[in-house]
Amino acid sequence: MIDLYAWTTDNGFKARQMMEESGLEYTLKPVNIPKQEQFEPNFLKISPGHKIPAIIDHDGPGGNTISLCESGAILKYVAVKAGNGLYPADPLERVKVDQWLFYGSATYTTLAQQFGYFWVRAPEPIEEAKAYYDGVLRDMMSTLDRHLADNEYMAGDYSIADISMYPDTHIHGVERIGLDEYPNLKRWHDVIEARPAVQRAWGPF
């Protein structure tokens, strides 16, 4: 049994999508970010940087209980444990999944979060920052759109690389910028959105 600590944010949805795709039993433990629950001492023990998502696997390697934070590490861990091909075993396929998983975790989400801050959460509008991150997000969406013109998914078959980029595409791409100028990204988004596991993952907390 896995405990998933998450909230209704991009990184939280990545981990929840992964759990739903895995078919593994899990318990959702909401960490209310607006209420600053991520700073509670017990949560800091499993996520020292006070960030969701995090998991505790009560049946980890060797039967040990383990905890893990960082969405990319969680996607890899759960996909390997589930053994359902979302993190392929073939080294040739795996390197490209890694490339796009890291793009999703380190580049896309990190910069999309800045877009979200300056467009949605900043207490005062800062027009220069809004324009800057609007350009950054559109550039990344164009990058994905070009790649998806020749590829059904980000790296081979549907994988954790796709999971790492779906939530920000949905939250910022669909709900704020719009996907009309990015037809390949829209096609990819809509196929993933229709997956039953994704529908469940974006359901009520």
Ligand SMILES: N[C@@H](CCC(=O)N[C@@H](CS)C(=O)NCC(=O)O)C(=O)O
């Ligand atoms: N690199 C981390 C980023 C996680 C992250 O940014 N989590 C945010 C929510 S999406 C958070 O918990 N923020 C609360 C805080 O920083 O105090 C990952 O991929 O898991």
